[in-house]
Each structure stands twice: as structure tokens, then as C-alpha cells.
Amino acid sequence: MLENEVAALIIDTLNLRVDPSSIDPQAPLFNEGLGLDSIDALELAMSISKKYGFQLRSNDENNANIFTSLSSLSKHIESCRTT
Amino acid sequence: MNHLPLTISADPERIVAWCNNEPRSLSRLLMDARTLDGQLPDRSCLINLCENRYRFLVGLIAGILKGQKIVLPPGRANEDLKRLQQRYESIYCLTDTDTRQGDIEIHRYVDPISSDPIEQTIPEVPSAKPLFELFTSGSTGKATPHQKSWGTLWEGARLTGVRLGLDNLTQAAVLATVPPQHMFGLEASILLPLRWGLSVSSEQPLFAADIAASLEKLPAPRILVTTPLHLRNCVEEGIKLPQTAFFLSATSTLSPTLAARAEKLFDTQVLEIYGSTETGAIATRRPALESDWSLLPGITLNQEPKAWRVTAAHLPQSILLSDRLKKTSEHQFILLGRDSDMVKIAGKRASLEDLNLRLQSLDGVEDGVFFLPGQRSASVPRLTAFVVSNSLDEQEIALALREQLDPAFLPRPLFKVDRLPRSATGKLPQSALVALFKQCGAKQ
Structure with missing residues (x-):
């Protein structure tokens, strides 16, 4: 399932050392949730573009939608991937 | 004026x-x-x-x-x-x-x-x-x-x-x-x-x-x-x-x-x-x-x-x-x-001593130290932390730190260890931390 694959990619890219299944698909990835910041977002963007063949764009100025949760990020990847 | x-x-x-x-x-x-x-x-x-x-x-x-x-x-x-x-x-x-x-x-x-x-x-x-x-x-x-x-x-x-x-x-x-x-x-x-x-x-x-x-x-x-x-x-x-x-x-x-x-x-x-x-x-x-x-x-x-x-x-x-x-x-x-005490991550500065104090004062943490490993390939430097705790697991410690620190300074990753390689005087030599980091990384 793509969600598990993306969870593994996040953990691998960001060196988080948590169990992929422990990431709540609906929980926010940033701040309150996994505590990611914009550096993580950029690192992730590069991993995602390598693996799924598209460049991340923010939906809005503060990038809120895509990174709302693992679930929303996975859906976004699903709809944009070229590989 | x-x-x-x-x-x-x-x-x-x-x-x-x-x-x-x-x-x-x-x-x-x-x-x-x-x-x-x-x-x-x-x-x-x-x-x-x-x-x-x-x-x-x-x-x-x-x-x-x-x-x-x-x-x-x-x-x-x-x-x-x-x-x-x-x-x-x-x-x-x-x-x-x-x-x-x-x-x-x-x-x-x-x-x-x-x-x-x-x-x-x-x-x-x-x-x-x-x-x-x-x-x-x-x-x-x-x-x-x-x-x-x-x-x-x-x-x-x-x-x-x-x-x-x-x-x-x-x-x-x-x-x-x-x-x-x-x-x-x-x-x-x-x-x-x-x-x-x-x-x-x-x-x-x-x-x-x-x-x-x-x-x-x-x-x-x-x-x-x-x-x-x-x-x-x-x-x-x-x-x-x-x-x-x-x-x-x-x-x-x-x-x-x-x-x-x-x-x-x-x-x-x-x-x-x-x-x-x-x-x-x-x-x-x-x-x-x-x-x-x-x-x-x-x-x-x-x-x-x-x-x-x-x-x-x-x-x-x-x-x-x-x-x-x-x-x-x-x-x-x-x-x-x-200066060796200061770390700068994503344009934000922090004192390692201050970060260590915050880590060590968490409930359930017996000992702990932040460590800045050599730069990962093609990446911004990120801190690592070694933590000794009997009651908390790695994710619980990470969660407690999130309440305390700007995300830039959260350890990526945080390693739970049995003890820190403190010298007889209680100091943590950089070389010992480097060795511990290698050891933890190898286990991963």
C-alpha cells in the first residue's frame, strides 16, 4: 500500500527511527505530529521527486494541504506520480 | 528624539x-x-x-x-x-x-x-x-x-x-x-x-x-x-x-x-x-x-x-x-x-549545553546528551541524541522533546542507550560520542 511505502520513505529520508506503523495516517506531520519542519519538507521533496518522478508544489502559500498528514501526502503522490 | x-x-x-x-x-x-x-x-x-x-x-x-x-x-x-x-x-x-x-x-x-x-x-x-x-x-x-x-x-x-x-x-x-x-x-x-x-x-x-x-x-x-x-x-x-x-x-x-x-x-x-x-x-x-x-x-x-x-x-x-x-x-x-558549544541548524542557533539540560530535565530521563555528527551526505546537519531511560521508549522521549524544542533541534535520530560513555570526571569526550554514534548507527 502506498501509504506504508510513503511512511517508510519519510522515516528513511529523515532518519526518524520510528516504526512506520506508528505514524497515524491522519495526524499532522509537522510540529504537533511528527515534529517535522520545513527542512524536512525539502528533504522529502527531493526523495519524492527521485522516487515518484514529479516535483512537489505547495497547494497554497503555507504548504498546509499536502503535508497535513501521511494520508494527504500519499493521496497527493498517488495523483501526481509519473513512475 | x-x-x-x-x-x-x-x-x-x-x-x-x-x-x-x-x-x-x-x-x-x-x-x-x-x-x-x-x-x-x-x-x-x-x-x-x-x-x-x-x-x-x-x-x-x-x-x-x-x-x-x-x-x-x-x-x-x-x-x-x-x-x-x-x-x-x-x-x-x-x-x-x-x-x-x-x-x-x-x-x-x-x-x-x-x-x-x-x-x-x-x-x-x-x-x-x-x-x-x-x-x-x-x-x-x-x-x-x-x-x-x-x-x-x-x-x-x-x-x-x-x-x-x-x-x-x-x-x-x-x-x-x-x-x-x-x-x-x-x-x-x-x-x-x-x-x-x-x-x-x-x-x-x-x-x-x-x-x-x-x-x-x-x-x-x-x-x-x-x-x-x-x-x-x-x-x-x-x-x-x-x-x-x-x-x-x-x-x-x-x-x-x-x-x-x-x-x-x-x-x-x-x-x-x-x-x-x-x-x-x-x-x-x-x-x-x-x-x-x-x-x-x-x-x-x-x-x-x-x-x-x-x-x-x-x-x-x-x-x-x-x-x-x-x-x-x-x-x-x-x-x-x-564555538564548540554552539550549533546552528537551519539558521537557528542553540547552545548544546542548554539542549542537554532540557533533555536531562525531562521526567523519566536519567541521562542524555545531544551530539552533532559529521554532516550527512548532501544534507543539512541534524542533531542526534543519546538518552538513558528506564521508563520511556525512544518515541516517548522524542514526544516529550517536541514540547520543549523547536523542530529544527529535534534529534534525528534519537538513540536510547544503557549508559553514556562518561569519563571518571563525568565528562563526555567528543571521541567517545563519535564512537557511540558509529556503534548505534551500525545496530540500526
Whole structure:
């Protein structure tokens, strides 16, 4: 399932050392949730573009939608991937 | 008390900002600021959290007009705001995005309804009054406040602008990938435009494709204010960017290779600023061509037994730097490194000692230490932590740290260990931590 694959990619890219299944698909990835910041977002963007063949764009100025949760990020990847 | 103008040009039709392709004139900006001034609560301090740079600018001017101190917090964590609330009794947040429900008073920014601008005079700002407060450490707690007067910021922007040749680029439009709440972002995307009559984009793009799109919306000549991290993202994604006059980078040291690749790929000049929250910008260089930093005019560096001291007419007092450096000529120097206790991640500084104290004071943590490993390949440095705990697992410790620290300083990863390799005197030699890091990494 793509969600598990993306969870593994996040953990691998960001060196988080948590169990992929422990990431709540609906929980926010940033701040309150996994505590990611914009550096993580950029690192992730590069991993995602390598693996799924598209460049991340923010939906809005503060990038809120895509990174709302693992679930929303996975859906976004699903709809944009070229590989 | 002496005063300085809020902005250099009195032409009311001059474009000061771009909001989604739409120009905002100086008179519109001043009118919006006066409208907001009338709505803001009667408090002594305003925390300006606006993410849209035009709204940030409106909020900043409204705060100045109302005589409120503008506080730019080290982070957005609730903890950061709570501490500010303890520091100032009469404080509130101005925000255009935040939906947090906390103890702190929130004033939500509402875009004023556009109407025909009426004649506006340029506000005069007291030059010596400490109007702004910024913080140095990104970790909470010991974050040290620094006061800035309009005079200091204004003159700093003049010196930087002269060096960057802004006198020939007064029509330029600035796009910044950094927030205006930190010193570099404030200087480069707010003060330079006000001081030199440039316009600024309301956007703060993150990804390479966003940066390209935001630049496309601006007229030439364009200036991109950014960081090595965003730059690397643009280079590695091989994105196409519209023509720019130059890039201005700061927050962490830019590698000469990356700078040279960016110059070639984007057919531009990549310039770098050296500075700190305490001093503001003090030197520049073009890393693709030179390793030496050139001091801005009027700034002097003097060696003292423990550190270098920066003196300048526009700084209210001289300031000791936390970087080690070597002078190569009267006005030039090279950077050698940082004081070993200080770490700088994503432009935020923290003291390792302070981070360690916070880790060690968590409930259920017996011992712990932060460690900055050698740089991971093609990545920004991130901290690691080793923690001894009988009752908590790694995720619980990480969760507790999230309450305490800016995300930039959260350990990636955090290793739980049986004990720390403390020497007989209780010290933790760097070599022992390096060995422990290798050992933990191998187990992973």
C-alpha cells in the first residue's frame, strides 16, 4: 500500500527511527505530529521527486494541504506520480 | 528624539509589494496599515506572526504607528509564545493563518476592503527607540532577546544595499524563501525594500517549483533571498528559473561548488551574507569566486582574547561573535568555525549545553546528551541524541522533546542507550560520542 511505502520513505529520508506503523495516517506531520519542519519538507521533496518522478508544489502559500498528514501526502503522490 | 522615514520614496504610486500578480502601491500599504492600526488591541507588544509578507509589512507598520513593540519570536511553538507572555504582560499575536486556541490573545489579520487610496504621508519613525525584539537561540528557554532600533536597521540596510549595488536596482522585486520573523529575512525582505524603494513578493515559496512560480509572477529585475538548502533543492531538481539580478543567501554557509552550479544553471550571481541576529549583516562574498568575506563599509573587527569584536556606528554597542575567524586583510576575513558549544541548524542557533539540560530535565530521563555528527551526505546537519531511560521508549522521549524544542533541534535520530560513555570526571569526550554514534548507527 502506498501509504506504508510513503511512511517508510519519510522515516528513511529523515532518519526518524520510528516504526512506520506508528505514524497515524491522519495526524499532522509537522510540529504537533511528527515534529517535522520545513527542512524536512525539502528533504522529502527531493526523495519524492527521485522516487515518484514529479516535483512537489505547495497547494497554497503555507504548504498546509499536502503535508497535513501521511494520508494527504500519499493521496497527493498517488495523483501526481509519473513512475 | 531623532526620526527616520519609514521608507525612502514618497511617491505614493510606487509599487511596494506584489500579492498574486497584483501590485500594491505605497499609498495602499499605508492606508491598510492605518486601517489595521485602528483595529489592533491596546497592548504594549505585538507578536507579528503573519506569513504573507505583505500582511507582515502592514502589521509591522501598524504596530509602529500604534507605538507597540514588535516582537518576532524564535519559533511558533506554544512554548515560545508562553515564554513571551511571561516576559511581557501586555502582549498579543497578530496572525493571518494561525488557528491555535491558547492562552495568548490573538488578533486575526483581515484583509482591508480595497478602496481608492487617499493621500498618505510617510510615517516618521523614532530612530533610537528599541522598536523590535528578536531572539538568538532557536531552542526555547534561554532564547536571548535582542532589541533593535529603526536607526540600526535602517543604516544596516543602507550599508548592505550599497554593497549589493541596489542604487542601480531600485525597480527590483524581491522574493524571499525565508520568514520575515528572523534577522536575515527581516533585513533582506523588509528593510532593504523599504530603504531602497524595492518591491517585495507576499509569498514565501518552499519547493523549487514554487520558487520558480513565485519568481514568474514578479517583473524583472528580480532578487531571490534564500538559503543554501532552498538553493540545493533548486539545483538538484534542475528547475528552470526566470532571470534574476542576483541570489542572496544566508543562514548557513554556502558551499562554493553549490554556488558555482547555481550561478551557471540560473545565469545569475549568488551572493552571500555573513551576520547574526546581534549584529545584522556585516560582510558579504560571492562564494563561487572567493572564499574571503568583505566587511561592509564602516564595520570593524577586533580580536580579543576569546573572540572577535564587531564595532559599527549604527550598532548601539560592540558585539562579540560566536564564530572563530581569521582576518586576511584590513577589511576581509575567512571563517574557521563556531564555538564548540554552539550549533546552528537551519539558521537557528542553540547552545548544546542548554539542549542537554532540557533533555536531562525531562521526567523519566536519567541521562542524555545531544551530539552533532559529521554532516550527512548532501544534507543539512541534524542533531542526534543519546538518552538513558528506564521508563520511556525512544518515541516517548522524542514526544516529550517536541514540547520543549523547536523542530529544527529535534534529534534525528534519537538513540536510547544503557549508559553514556562518561569519563571518571563525568565528562563526555567528543571521541567517545563519535564512537557511540558509529556503534548505534551500525545496530540500526
